[in-house]
Amino acid sequence: MISFEFSEEQKDFQRALARFAEKVLLPGYRDRASRTDYPFDIQRQLADLGVLGIGLPEKFGGTGAEDPIMLGLAAETLAYGDVNIASAPVQVGLVGSQLVYGSTAVQEEYLPRLIAGEITVAIALTEPGSGSDASALLTVAEPAPGGWRLRGEKTAISWACNAAAALVYAREPGSARSSGVSCFVVPLDATGVTVSHMLGMGCLPLGWGSIHLDEVFVPEEGLIGEHGQGFRSVMNHFDFSRAALGLMCLGAARASLDEAADYALQRETFGRPIAEYQGVSFLLAEQATYLEAARWLCYRALWLRHIGQPHTAHASMSKWWPPIVAKDAIEAAMKIHGNLGYATEFPLQQRFRDVMAYLVADGTAEIQKRIIAKDVLGRRRVK
Numbered sequence: 001m002i003s004f005e006f007s008e009e010q011k012d013f014q015r016a017l018a019r020f021a022e023k024v025l026l027p028g029y030r031d032r033a034s035r036t037d038y039p040f041d042i043q044r045q046l047a048d049l050g051v052l053g054i055g056l057p058e059k060f061g062g063t064g065a066e067d068p069i070m071l072g073l074a075a076e077t078l079a080y081g082d083v084n085i086a087s088a089p090v091q092v093g094l095v096g097s098q099l100v101y102g103s104t105a106v107q108e109e110y111l112p113r114l115i116a117g118e119i120t121v122a123i124a125l126t127e128p129g130s131g132s133d134a135s136a137l138l139t140v141a142e143p144a145p146g147g148w149r150l151r152g153e154k155t156a157i158s159w160a161c162n163a164a165a166a167l168v169y170a171r172e173p174g175s176a177r178s179s180g181v182s183c184f185v186v187p188l189d190a191t192g193v194t195v196s197h198m199l200g201m202g203c204l205p206l207g208w209g210s211i212h213l214d215e216v217f218v219p220e221e222g223l224i225g226e227h228g229q230g231f232r233s234v235m236n237h238f239d240f241s242r243a244a245l246g247l248m249c250l251g252a253a254r255a256s257l258d259e260a261a262d263y264a265l266q267r268e269t270f271g272r273p274i275a276e277y278q279g280v281s282f283l284l285a286e287q288a289t290y291l292e293a294a295r296w297l298c299y300r301a302l303w304l305r306h307i308g309q310p311h312t313a314h315a316s317m318s319k320w321w322p323p324i325v326a327k328d329a330i331e332a333a334m335k336i337h338g339n340l341g342y343a344t345e346f347p348l349q350q351r352f353r354d355v356m357a358y359l360v361a362d363g364t365a366e367i368q369k370r371i372i373a374k375d376v377l378g379r380r381r382v383k
């Protein structure tokens, strides 16, 4: 039996978040999005709504077992109001699910404050010379008495400028590719750390930046997971964050299409509402179709993870296509708004710029297609 129905618990959660997104987030979205400081007052409200602890240990304030569908619902529903804020549960989920493999001291230091919305933690994988080819990273973790000394440069890191710490991926000297890469938690006020702000065309409140590490000492307790297994671990976690990010983009697109539909009903040209012209209504119909298809692709990826089935290819499908669908839908909504679609007093152009980030962040379309192609071809080869 096939079912596309969410559970009563999921529907209640979605309704509560939808109210919050429309009443609290949407009215201030455009103003917040034009500033570079992250609104921690809203982060604490997210914590009160229970969205920051999804799938994280109950003893630290989380909901317990991993719950990818709830995470997807949170990202999609919050993005209707503010796509930047909506990335917070995904980030906390991604960071938290790695921190649980840290020492007790690290877990106690970071997880309760992350889940309570008091701090954020960045994920620092990309380097100036390695983005798509992430396992070519050069940052080194040199063994030192009582821990390691890290040196290297991380770039294009979301949350770098407002995070308390970063998960830094660094390699054992002399190792190559993914083997020998470990994950370390590095407080961003540690001696030897320099954070520099990078200005992007959107996502400003997320504090995008670079992190320079100059012989930064990380004690033994700062190692997350098994030594030398950091790369494999983060790739596994990307398998749920990718679908959640896809849904997040679609939530922002849905808000844009709703605004376009309202506008089309009231804007008149040649004596009739523009909604009566098929040039407008078919555009809405086409974008609504793409959104619906992309949405269920993402939920299928999350569901496969939930039931423990292979889902890496579906996660990649959910990461390359839905952000493009979302971008195109927002562009269509801008077009339907005529000159107002271009005006900064409306949120459409802001959503467009914010959603564009996810065509690159967390892996470009080409890299996702490499993963999907490996799966498609691999299945034919084993026949």
Ligand SMILES: Cc1cc2nc3c(=O)[nH]c(=O)nc-3n(C[C@H](O)[C@H](O)[C@H](O)COP(=O)(O)OP(=O)(O)OC[C@H]3O[C@@H](n4cnc5c(N)ncnc54)[C@H](O)[C@@H]3O)c2cc1C
Binding pocket: 122, 123, 124, 125, 126, 129, 130, 131, 132, 133, 155, 156, 157, 158, 159, 200, 203, 208, 357, 358, 360, 361, 362, 363, 364, 365, 366, 367
């Ligand atoms: C807004 C934003 C937020 C980000 N946040 C983070 C973060 O929090 N943490 C983090 O670690 N990183 C982050 N990144 C970095 C992001 O993950 C990388 O930018 C991304 O993986 C691409 O790497 P690159 O920029 O080095 O591009 P490159 O790897 O240099 O790629 C350049 C172009 O070549 C294409 N290309 C590369 N290899 C192939 C191939 N084999 N086949 C076909 N095409 C290929 C790519 O698709 C791309 O179009 C963020 C980026 C952005 C834009």
